Each structure stands twice: as C-alpha cells, then as structure tokens.
Amino acid sequence: MRVVYSEKHERHQPRVFVYRGQIVDTPENAVRATMIAAALGGAGHEIVAPADFGLAPIRAVHAADYLEFLETIHARWAALPGAGPEVVANVHPNRNMGRRPEGVVGLVGWHTADTACPIVEGTWEAALASAHAAIHAAELVLEGANAAYALCRPPGHHAYADMAGGFCYLNNTAIAAQHLRRRFDRVAILDIDVHHGNGTQGIFWTRGDVLTVSVHADPAGFYPWYAGYPDERGAGDGLGFNLNLPLAQGSDDSAFLDAVMRGLGAMRDFAPAALVVAAGFDTHERDPLGAFKVTTPAYRELGRRIAALEIPTVIVQEGGYGTAELPENVLAFLAGFETR
Amino acid sequence: MRVVYSEKHERHQPRVFVYRGQIVDTPENAVRATMIAAALGGAGHEIVAPADFGLAPIRAVHAADYLEFLETIHARWAALPGAGPEVVANVHPNRNMGRRPEGVVGLVGWHTADTACPIVEGTWEAALASAHAAIHAAELVLEGANAAYALCRPPGHHAYADMAGGFCYLNNTAIAAQHLRRRFDRVAILDIDVHHGNGTQGIFWTRGDVLTVSVHADPAGFYPWYAGYPDERGAGDGLGFNLNLPLAQGSDDSAFLDAVMRGLGAMRDFAPAALVVAAGFDTHERDPLGAFKVTTPAYRELGRRIAALEIPTVIVQEGGYGTAELPENVLAFLAGFETR
Numbered sequence A, B: 001m002r003v004v005y006s007e008k009h010e011r012h013q014p015r016v017f018v019y020r021g022q023i024v025d026t027p028e029n030a031v032r033a034t035m036i037a038a039a040l041g042g043a044g045h046e047i048v049a050p051a052d053f054g055l056a057p058i059r060a061v062h063a064a065d066y067l068e069f070l071e072t073i074h075a076r077w078a079a080l081p082g083a084g085p086e087v088v089a090n091v092h093p094n095r096n097m098g099r100r101p102e103g104v105v106g107l108v109g110w111h112t113a114d115t116a117c118p119i120v121e122g123t124w125e126a127a128l129a130s131a132h133a134a135i136h137a138a139e140l141v142l143e144g145a146n147a148a149y150a151l152c153r154p155p156g157h158h159a160y161a162d163m164a165g166g167f168c169y170l171n172n173t174a175i176a177a178q179h180l181r182r183r184f185d186r187v188a189i190l191d192i193d194v195h196h197g198n199g200t201q202g203i204f205w206t207r208g209d210v211l212t213v214s215v216h217a218d219p220a221g222f223y224p225w226y227a228g229y230p231d232e233r234g235a236g237d238g239l240g241f242n243l244n245l246p247l248a249q250g251s252d253d254s255a256f257l258d259a260v261m262r263g264l265g266a267m268r269d270f271a272p273a274a275l276v277v278a279a280g281f282d283t284h285e286r287d288p289l290g291a292f293k294v295t296t297p298a299y300r301e302l303g304r305r306i307a308a309l310e311i312p313t314v315i316v317q318e319g320g321y322g323t324a325e326l327p328e329n330v331l332a333f334l335a336g337f338e339t340r
Helices: A007-011 A030-042 A064-078 A104-110 A123-142 A172-180 A198-203 A253-270 A296-307 A326-338 B007-011 B030-042 B064-078 B104-110 B123-142 B172-180 B198-203 B253-270 B296-307 B326-338
Strands: A017-019 A022-024 A147-150 A187-191 A210-217 A242-247 A274-279 A313-317 B017-019 B022-024 B147-150 B187-191 B210-217 B242-247 B274-279 B313-317
Touching: A007 A030, A007 A123, A030 A326, A064 A104, A064 A123, A123 A147, A123 A172, A123 A313, A172 A187, A172 A198, A172 A274, A172 A313, A187 A253, A198 A210, A210 A253, A242 A253, A253 A296, A296 A326, A313 A326, B007 B030, B007 B123, B030 B326, B064 B104, B064 B123, B123 B147, B123 B172, B123 B313, B172 B187, B172 B198, B172 B274, B172 B313, B187 B253, B198 B210, B210 B253, B242 B253, B253 B296, B296 B326, B313 B326
Parallel strands: A147 A313, A187 A210, A187 A274, A210 A242, A274 A313, B147 B313, B187 B210, B187 B274, B210 B242, B274 B313
Antiparallel strands: A017 A022, B017 B022
C-alpha cells in the first residue's frame, strides 16, 4: 500500500505534559512515527513525502482564527513575562462562559481542550505536514487508488474545528474526509482508536454527508470524559449521522471486533462512496494508555473486514503508544486490508 | 470592627500551581491571612473564631454533588495510579461537551475551572472554615451589627455553584449574601477585587433579589478571561441585576474610585437592605498579580464611601497577594469604613 509520511513531525517534541498533577513525558513521542516508518519501509511499502497542498483544504475543516492561533501563538507566548518554553493552558472557558478574549493566556485556553496539547516552536510545521500527509493520501484515492495510508504525527481526531486537545492540533481524519468530498457524495469515518474521536464528531456534528462512527472506551471513565456517549447522534442535518459505540475497559478481541462490525453495519445503510479509517492502535493489550486487550492478529482481521466493504479508503494514523508491537500492529492491519 | 477568622486555613497550602506552562509557587499562600490577622489584632480589632454552621448555609449556594466532590476527591485521587500529591485538572469540558463523567480525572475537570485551584488533603477543612467565617460575619450583621469583617482564606469569588477556580473553592461572598437573605429582602454585592467576581455572577445570574456589581481589570486581557464583560447583565428574573465595570490595566486611584462610585450609584437604585463587599486588595500598586495602581490611602477613602451607604455590611476578604502593604491596606479600608 502507498504510504505518505513526512519527517517534519520531528519538529514537534514537547516536554511539558501535565498529567494527574505532575509534569511527565508525553507518550505521543516522535519515535512512534519513526518506528512505524522504518517497519513499513522494511516490509516493502512504498513511502512518499506529502506534497504541499497549502491551507485551503485545511481551512475547509478548521476555523480561520484557530489556524492563525496555531501558527502564531508560540511566538506571542514566548514574549509573555515568566512564560515556560511551551504553550500550555492554565485556564479554560467553562459552561458559564462564552467569550473569546484578546490576551495570550486566555486565547490558549480558548483554543485548547486540555494540557495534553503543548505547543512548541515546531508544532505548526509538524501539524501542517501531518495534515498534508492525510490530504496526499486522499488525493491518491481521488486519483483511483483503492486505498492509501497516511502515517500522520501529530495525530488529529481530538482536534475540533477551533480547538486542539489530546495530542492533536489539526484533524487529519476530518481533513481527509472533507477532501474526499470533492469527488464522493457521501463519506464515512470509522474511528477505531481507543479514545472517542470527539473532534471529528464535533466537526461533522450538523452534517448528513459525512457519517462518523467511533468505537472506543466508555468516556465515563476514560479520556475525553465529556463526550463519546451513545446518545450523541448529531444535530440538524447531521441528526442520526454520528454513532458512538463505547465499550467497557478490558474489552478483548471479540468485543472489539463485534463493535466494529456493528459500526460497519450502520455504515452499509449509509452507503458511503468513500471511507476514512481513523486508525489508532492504543486498543492493543500492551499499550500503556490502552484500556482494551486487543491482540496483534485482531488488527489483521480488522483490516480484512474493513477492506471487505470494497470502497475507496484512506487510512489515517491516530494513537498507539510506547510498545514494541506498534509497528507490527500497523503492518498487520495493512496486510489484512490488502488481502481483499 | 468585629473580625471573624479561623487558623484552619493553614491546612490548605498547595504547591502545584501550573502557570504559564510551569509549576510555580502559588501567590495565594497562608502568610497572606496570618499577616492580616496579626495586624488586625495589633490594631485592637476584636477577632473571633467562626462557629460551626454545618453545611446547610453552604448548600443554599453550592450544588450537592460539588460539595461531595470537594470533600472526597483528594482521597479518590490519591488512589489513582501515577497521581501527584495534589488534585490538579489536566482536562476540562469545553464548548462542544456537556456530560459529567464518573471517573476521577474527568470529575476533577468538571468541577474545576483552571489549574489555580489545586486540592490538598486539608483543602476541604480550610474552605469550610473560611465559609463559616463568612457566615459568622453575616450572623453578626443579622443580629444587629452595622458591619463585620470575615478574614476568609481560601478566597471565594471565582467559585461557581459547582466549580472551583482561581484559588477559590467555596464562594464565601455568595454564601454570606445568601445568609443575609434570611432577614433582608434585597442584598447587594460589591466586588472590588482586581479580578472579575465570575463565580458570584454565575451563582446569582438568574436572580433579581441579589444585585451583583464587580469593578475589575478588563477580562479581554486578564483572568478570568471569558467572563466579566459589560454586556453580561443577568438572565430571566436576574436580567439587569448584574453589573460589570471593567477598567483598563494601569488604572489609578481616580479611575478605580470613579468606577466604584458608578457601582454604588446602581446599587442605590436597587435599594439593598444589606451589602456584602468582596474585598480584594490585589488592585494595589505593588500587588504582584495586580493590574491597577491603587494606593493605600485610596482604600481608606473607599471604605468611607461604602460606609456612607449606611446599610448593614459584611466585608469578605478575597484576593491581595505578596506585598508588605496587604495588612496595611485592609486596616486602611476598615478604618475608612468605621469613620461613618
């Protein structure tokens, strides 16, 4: 399968991840992507660097003021007295508040969801290259490929139209889906990351032309906590076009594959002309953040079942953290997919 | 003037204040209150410890699930794998989300507004004693005193009905105002802290029996960033009973006193039977957080002008940080008030 990958993700290596009251190393580190790229190359997959598609296909999903924020905030932050080296929110608007302020610290809280999306000097460049990889993979499918895989880092599915969060800045999955809409009338998104694809849900919440399906750990006890519940079905034109399939922590291959099959069933009713898979592998039994017990062979089976839909598919890398098995899991999924 | 003060605030001494991307010492430290108490004693003010009023007068303002959270969360947090010693949010619900989850980390984000309200083992005990000091001062006024001063720590005016924030856990000012409603039909709150009294505004947002007036630094460039704008006037029965008077950073005695006089003008129209002053002194020219340039003599004048309303008044200590002048500023305000 053709793989799109940019080494520019190495420009994004934050150190300040506030987690459970302490600053710890972020699990969303650069080695994740370099390991996967090396394994893909070794397995004979063709790897191409993304072209520069500019901002237009990103603006089709993200708010203009948010993109300006992402591009400029690190320099503005660096000018603040007493500021640390990385942009991290210490205040967020809450359910009693609704105003976007002018000041730097206030803007940071407005445009970020949590402390898991620190912004360093190179974050914008890395996020842009990651989004371009997703767009490039979508272009390959628009040009007739059955499928393409975008090895995106940073990941994207927690990013809303105007908000970063959970290691995500630009929603690569949503950008790819929107890009596919240039040719395909109806596009479906299947999110198999262990975390709910809350940003993607938010972006397509009121749209009936993009079906969003997410299989994930029950948010009552897991990130993103406040969204990802089954009664969130979309609104307006999008009502009925969002499907959340939360599973209990500890779910195994069988529970996971069953939920994905339910998602694929809903997808068949929608009859999408193209598909984007938000492919996280933090469902794996040895993932440090993972709440599930999915095994490597299950990813191969998963790839096979998704490919059986026989629709043009863009696979976008989302989560999956510090395990020796991460590259192997990606390879297993792609191998399963290619057996169609 | 009678002063109500509990030494139990010393049980609350958090160390983890995430500010501008770094963990720094919190300016809301215990010495603030001990310095003020020592100066008041030295100046001959009578200091009494608060009685135990239980939870009923606090439940009149705060949500039951929030009080249970404050009381129990430190123990639940301590049981989390990898948790730091203090409860600090790393994720918050945002404008796309509306669900209160079950898990500990999610609850922390639900019930806190920012990283400036870490919860240590003794926070609940300290916050309760602080609220009881405010209630005790209100009791003195209910029993016929012209005025009483509650030396509250932790402060309260950023706490909403169900949310801590900005060094605040229980909204002492709102609790005192609600307690005064036992006898007085209409109660006004005048908030002269340099920060908008956003929690107080939120608590009385839909009520016409409590007028909330706040003079503060323009939130477009200052905490709490997302509330405190002049067009926030209340809603429902409370429409027109909230008044925000933001001032530019750098405002001096003259600008500050003028804004307070505008607030007092609005208050006269309301004809309150009792008053609560949310008395922050972080407007002072040498306050480390302060955005204003108010001088010590201006607090004396401020006290005099508020006393000229000639209505029963509870003065509740809010902010005011690491300056040698803090006790002097409190004394000047109380002295000015007592010249009536």
